[in-house]
Amino acid sequence: MNYGRVAKYYQVLSRMIFGDHLIHAHALAAENFPKGAKLLVLGGGDGSYLPLLKDYNIIFVDHSEQMIHLAQKHSHGQVEFHLADVFDFHYSYYDGIIVPFLLDNFNDEQCRNLIRLLPPCPIVVCDFPEKTKGLQSLLIKSMYLFFRLTANVAVSKMPSIEEIMTEFSRVKTREITLMNDFIQIKKYEL
Numbered sequence: 001m002n003y004g005r006v007a008k009y010y011q012v013l014s015r016m017i018f019g020d021h022l023i024h025a026h027a028l029a030a031e032n033f034p035k036g037a038k039l040l041v042l043g044g045g046d047g048s049y050l051p052l053l054k055d056y057n058i059i060f061v062d063h064s065e066q067m068i069h070l071a072q073k074h075s076h077g078q079v080e081f082h083l084a085d086v087f088d089f090h091y092s093y094y095d096g097i098i099v100p101f102l103l104d105n106f107n108d109e110q111c112r113n114l115i116r117l118l119p120p121c122p123i124v125v126c127d128f129p130e131k132t133k134g135l136q137s138l139l140i141k142s143m144y145l146f147f148r149l150t151a152n153v154a155v156s157k158m159p160s161i162e163e164i165m166t167e168f169s170r171v172k173t174r175e176i177t178l179m180n181d182f183i184q185i186k187k188y189e190l
């Protein structure tokens, strides 16, 4: 998988489909934690939302050089950037971990492998619903097709995030949704 080819257009496309909702989702995820908290963001992307997270200490991980480069332009100084694969990253302890629209790139086994690596701090996942119908289902299918063609995303359906979190004894303690439940922000704690 390589988001480098779409990095420059990612924000335009995202805003065309979702308006400001994806950006807002990152801010809502961070609001689960007090200002000044040390937050790890996995699969940070182009970081357009970073100005909204200026009151936090952010550790930002992405494996796309192009995405990191764009994100650095949105940085507010309190961001530590890591060009790294989330499966190889050396994790330490954080007040919270935000996983925004990353798990949808993985199958169940990859999600398990990632959750297994994470330290025992609260995790906030922003993502799309695992079960959809009608227009939402069509939109998810179209997004998967688009990212298969442009970023080599190999999966074509959402992983079973809730079930996997339960397997790892992570309990869902908070949930906020946007866009008629299409964007979900869920906090899991041990």
Ligand SMILES: C[S@@+](CC[C@H](N)C(=O)[O-])C[C@H]1O[C@@H](n2cnc3c(N)ncnc32)[C@H](O)[C@@H]1O
Pocket (backbone or CB within 6 Å): 001, 002, 003, 004, 022, 042, 043, 044, 045, 046, 047, 061, 062, 063, 064, 067, 084, 085, 086, 087, 100, 101, 102, 105
């Ligand atoms: C769909 S984008 C979401 C970006 C951002 N969170 C947003 O919503 O604007 C997924 C991001 O995860 C990154 N990514 C995917 N797999 C990764 C991995 N194994 N390690 C690190 N980053 C990864 C991609 O490079 C991309 O920037």
